[in-house]
Amino acid sequence: MVELKLPMDEKTVRDLKVGASVELTGRMITGRDAAHQWLLEDTRQEVAPFLEGSVIYHCGPVVRQLEDETYEFVAAGPTTSIREEPYQAEVIERYGLRGVISKGGMGLETLEGLRRSGALYLHAVGGAAQVLAQAVKKVERVFMLEEFGVPEALWVIQVEKFPVMVTMDAHGGSLHTEVEAFSKEQFERLLTTSA
Amino acid sequence: MLTKEQYVDTFVELIRRASTELPPDVVQALEEGREREVDDSLARRALDTILDNVDLARQKSAPICQDTGTPVAWVRYPVGTGTRLLEEAMQEAVKEATAKTFLRPNAVDTLTGKNTGDGSGRAIPFLHFEEWEEPKVEVRLILKGGGCENVGTQYKLPDTRLQAGRNLEGVRRVVLDAVVEAQGKGCAPGVLGVCLGGDRVSGFSESKCQLLRPLPDTNPILELAELEERLLKEANELGIGPMGFGGRTTVLGVKVGVLDRLPASYFVTVSYMCWADRRAAVSLDQEGAVTWLN
Numbered sequence: 001m002v003e004l005k006l007p008m009d010e011k012t013v014r015d016l017k018v019g020a021s022v023e024l025t026g027r028m029i030t031g032r033d034a035a036h037q038w039l040l041e042d043t044r045q046e047v048a049p050f051l052e053g054s055v056i057y058h059c060g061p062v063v064r065q066l067e068d069e070t071y072e073f074v075a076a077g078p079t080t081s082i083r084e085e086p087y088q089a090e091v092i093e094r095y096g097l098r099g100v101i102s103k104g105g106m107g108l109e110t111l112e113g114l115r116r117s118g119a120l121y122l123h124a125v126g127g128a129a130q131v132l133a134q135a136v137k138k139v140e141r142v143f144m145l146e147e148f149g150v151p152e153a154l155w156v157i158q159v160e161k162f163p164v165m166v167t168m169d170a171h172g173g174s175l176h177t178e179v180e181a182f183s184k185e186q187f188e189r190l191l192t193t194s195a
Numbered sequence: 196m197l198t199k200e201q202y203v204d205t206f207v208e209l210i211r212r213a214s215t216e217l218p219p220d221v222v223q224a225l226e227e228g229r230e231r232e233v234d235d236s237l238a239r240r241a242l243d244t245i246l247d248n249v250d251l252a253r254q255k256s257a258p259i260c261q262d263t264g265t266p267v268a269w270v271r272y273p274v275g276t277g278t279r280l281l282e283e284a285m286q287e288a289v290k291e292a293t294a295k296t297f298l299r300p301n302a303v304d305t306l307t308g309k310n311t312g313d314g315s316g317r318a319i320p321f322l323h324f325e326e327w328e329e330p331k332v333e334v335r336l337i338l339k340g341g342g343c344e345n346v347g348t349q350y351k352l353p354d355t356r357l358q359a360g361r362n363l364e365g366v367r368r369v370v371l372d373a374v375v376e377a378q379g380k381g382c383a384p385g386v387l388g389v390c391l392g393g394d395r396v397s398g399f400s401e402s403k404c405q406l407l408r409p410l411p412d413t414n415p416i417l418e419l420a421e422l423e424e425r426l427l428k429e430a431n432e433l434g435i436g437p438m439g440f441g442g443r444t445t446v447l448g449v450k451v452g453v454l455d456r457l458p459a460s461y462f463v464t465v466s467y468m469c470w471a472d473r474r475a476a477v478s479l480d481q482e483g484a485v486t487w488l489n
Contacts, residue, residue: 149310
């Protein structure tokens, strides 16, 4: 288990390989479909400091507003990330992100972006919304809540020992590519062995 | 005659149960999956986290997954009872469950991109109605997440790419292809609801209805029971594993239904349900007595 503090530097990222289990502590930001488009329409100076050196979490949380008007995450697992494939590499590069937390893996353009910029694809367990919400200690602030709604707003959060696995690294390694290739071989075998 | 409020209260509890308590047969299938995986593998660790999460959600009465999905319900009602009151009650229950954070505000206006904010929207929740002879109302609910809905698919046979003809061997080929295409993106290990035949609408409707069957349930049609068993075994030989991390547990169950078709069409529809296979069911008699069903 590797413990990492956010923000992190390029060397830390490049030292990690596919298969590593990581716990993240520090500040990160959520953002998913609407956020990725918005981040590229213009350079959003107001959120840029929260992205630089940190990670973006593809998450649409369930959120409760407390009596003192602060927020708490009730459920907060990752959403499928392949939808951000057209935007991800550029978001990483433009804002200096060191990683993406998500699920399901991403494509070759993102993989190349991770290599070029020095960033990681960190896989959280999909559906594990309670385990992951427990690691969210504080909701600091939120951007675009009114415009995008709760699931798609950009939530700035403090996390402690947030559990993820490296499934795509900054050296071109991807567990998803390996598993897909293996499963396709198995599929071919099943198709030929019994007609 | 029950009042709308009686229905709303029961439906809110139905939604809470579906969102926060995974059915025991699904938990058991996940536990069996964990036992099959190699010690300390990514697959085993993912299933450990999943099972911890299931416990935590139940204890805290909080959503298992933050994507609380589309509420889809099959409602059976007695002769002489209308459907409008039931439909309104379910709409209200979804709003109340959203306010109580059992559901996420999950409905987005497709044209404006704006979240409706209260969880309800056009065709959300989605209800199927059927009149029956029993003197009670029965509601069977699933919460169908977006990630797994996105990997659902529909084939038409014959399919040249997969050399799939209009027979059960052809069906086998396309269903396995659907699992390969999904990889981990639908939150494997999933449950497959499959429909043979029908049209493009009835096929998806029936494939989702198959998801109401408990996992140990055996198909009453022998050749479909055999197909289900074979597809389950072969899907788990694909090596996709929990979350697509690789492993022996890719699918927890396969349920196949059949509808008649036109001579020109042979659709095979696959609805993929994530491991968070959330379903709950209730019946209400005419005095308002509530029975929770499996």
